[in-house]
Amino acid sequence: MSAPLSDVLDRDATEGHPALEIADVSVSFGGINAVSDVSLTADNGMITGLIGPNGAGKTTTFNVITGLQPPTHGRVFIAGQDVSKLPPHKRARLGVARTFQRLEVFGSLTAYENLLAAAEFHRSWSGDSTPPKDVARAALDRVGLGSVAEARVDSLPTGLARLVELGRALATKPRLLLLDEVGSGLSHEEVHVLGDLMLDLAKEGIAILLVEHDVELVMRVCSRIHVLDFGLLIASGSREEIQQNPAVQAAYLGVEEG
Ligand SMILES: Nc1ncnc2c1ncn2[C@@H]1O[C@H](COP(=O)(O)OP(=O)(O)OP(=O)(O)O)[C@@H](O)[C@H]1O
Ligand SMILES: [Mg+2]
Incomplete structure (x- = not known):
């Protein structure tokens, strides 16, 4: 990540x-x-x-x-x-990447598979050479879902499913x-960690x-x-x-x- x-985008044109x-x-x-x-x-x-x-x-x-x-x-x-x-x-x-207020996850897929799908899509059009598996794994860890990687998303509490959406967005390397x-x-604690993650992402330029x-x-x-x-x-x-x-x-x- x-x-x-x-x-x-052409960097010069967007400056x-x-x-x-x-x-x-x-x-x-x-x-x-x-x-x-x-x-x-x-x-x-x-x-x-x-x-x-x-x-x-x-x-x-x-x-x-x-x-x-x-x-x-x-x-x-x-x-x-x-x-x-x-x-x-x-x-x-x-x-551009987003999360949805009304969740739009692939419920029958695992958390990891949701992110992998996003990483595969990203690779298909970006030419990014990082293996999608690595991108998905890194994004999953980043949103703190490493321990539920293999859980079906429809079995997760809503709060964690929202983090799957955030991880999926990150797997497309958004700006x-x-x-x-x-x-x-x-x-409350999880929201605090989420806030820290957002601040880190902003520091990286997003x-x-x-x-x-x-x-x-x-x-x-x-x-x-x-x-x-x-x-x-x-x-x-x-x-x-x-x-x-x-x-x-x-x-x-x-x-x-x-
Ligand atoms: N597809 C739609 N068809 C008709 N009205 C809609 C549609 N989508 C939103 N609205 C109406 O547009 C207004 C703005 O809705 P919107 O969902 O953008 O608000 P919001 O600020 O996101 O609210 P919330 O904090 O409850 O999520 C509301 O009056 C809503 O009922
Ligand atoms: Mg709304």
């Missing part, structure tokens, strides 16, 4: 651009504006938070970034490249990692966009935070700015505490 950056930029993205489902004119960025080597109450539009935003949800309007740039018209698998090849409530279902309801985790690891409420971006800033922002307290932190 020492070379996290995708080989596919100076944020890992992710979305510009004026809106999504409406029938009459509901799930996401309204949202613009935000996530930088390499940083953990960026995307928080907000239930139904604020966080997962929908992830779906737009990964290409699973076409926006009503707006654009998505990965390392400066406009990917708005690219299908999900082509975005993955640019180094932009989107984590949708990856800590939910884990113990851009992480973190959707998370655990405010303590968000405030510990995120350098910058964007706040959504009813599809609108109501604040962006450092953790101190976000903690002190009255609109955020009213919309989100107040709700959590109340």
Whole structure:
């Protein structure tokens, strides 16, 4: 896992651009504006938070970034490249990986096999010469699942199955990692270890966009935070700015505490 950056992008062409930029993205489902004119960025080597109450539009935003949800309007740039018209698998090849709030694992496969499948896919298009078995084993150890490598994923508690998804994402050597409530279902201790892992990944240069309801985790690891409420971006800033922002307290932190 020492070379996290995708080989596919031309480094020179991407220099100076944020890992992710979305510009004026809106999504409406029938009459509901799930996401309204949202613009935000996530930088390499940083953990960026995307928080907000239930139904604020966080997962929908992830779906737009990964290409699973076409926006009503707006654009998505990965390392400066406009990917708005690219299908999900082509975005993955640019180094985008994610976990899913509603788990999307191969339940009848073992934890190791889930990661191996991802590593095999990655090798098939990246030209990476590291044996997929080694990639999968390293990613499994990295997320702390070495001891359950041979367990079927549908036999694991949800919290650990989420870590399988994180390991699977890492097995594709992402440059932009989107984590949708990856800590939910884990113990306080396990969440702390997960936070350490995210900080290590960021140090290696990966851009992480973190959707998370655990405010303590968000405030510990995120350098910058964007706040959504009813599809609108109501604040962006450092953790101190976000903690002190009255609109955020009213919309989100107040709700959590109340
Ligand atoms: N496929 C869909 N069809 C219709 N409405 C949808 C669809 N997906 C999401 N929505 C609606 O869009 C809004 C935003 O949902 P979204 O799942 O993005 O919120 P969220 O911030 O991820 O919430 P949570 O914290 O509960 O996961 C909600 O009102 C939701 O009901
Ligand atoms: Mg969600």
